[in-house]
Amino acid sequence: MNSHTTLFQRTFLFAALAAVFCAPLAQAREKKAPSAKAANQYPAFDTHPNEQVTIAIDPCDDQRNCDFFRLPYVRHSLIPVRVIITNDSDTALNLDQARMQFISANSDKIPAATLDDINRRLFSTNQAKGTKIPLTPITIHHTPVDKKITDDDADFGFQSTTVNPHSTVAGYLFYDVKGLDDPPLKDAEIYIKMIHTLDGKKELFAFSIPFNKWHAASTTPAK
Incomplete structure (x- = not known):
């Protein structure tokens, strides 16, 4: 066996091993969330017949049920909740000012976590870099948001x-349920207000979607 043959074999072996170990990672990155259905096709929804708008929620309280995310949010007490909005009217809606709050059983009002909130929960702030202000002892600290978080937001938000x-539009929001009674979704709800028509002339009535509806459906034995 000459040196050229040995080099070729080594190169081939390295490429084969790389393919074996990289394939599962590639498959993991390709995982996608289930396609969004019309909001009234989910167990937990609220419909406004006069406004012809329906909003549903589809939470994930078990990491195994939403393993398409790049990071284990549920293990860090961040509950992903998919909000699905179906507009059956003839008028476009604007969500720019919408407020989508998690209301706990004890009436705690929890806004959706920002990317910075999520980053602080999952990663140590000791890794944050600082910017020194010239001629002063002051350093402004910045916490860079992890790319996996921003990628998840881009793919699933x-x-x-x-x-x-x-x-119909849909996207995942994350709610910090750390410190709430266990299970945190019991008797809780998502309260959504300040949805406007695109022309800004009308504000829709608030929506209230209880998690108990979702829980009842998810624990009902299949027939």
């Missing part, structure tokens, strides 16, 4: 704040 007529 709301892609648009406009809900066109006769269409």
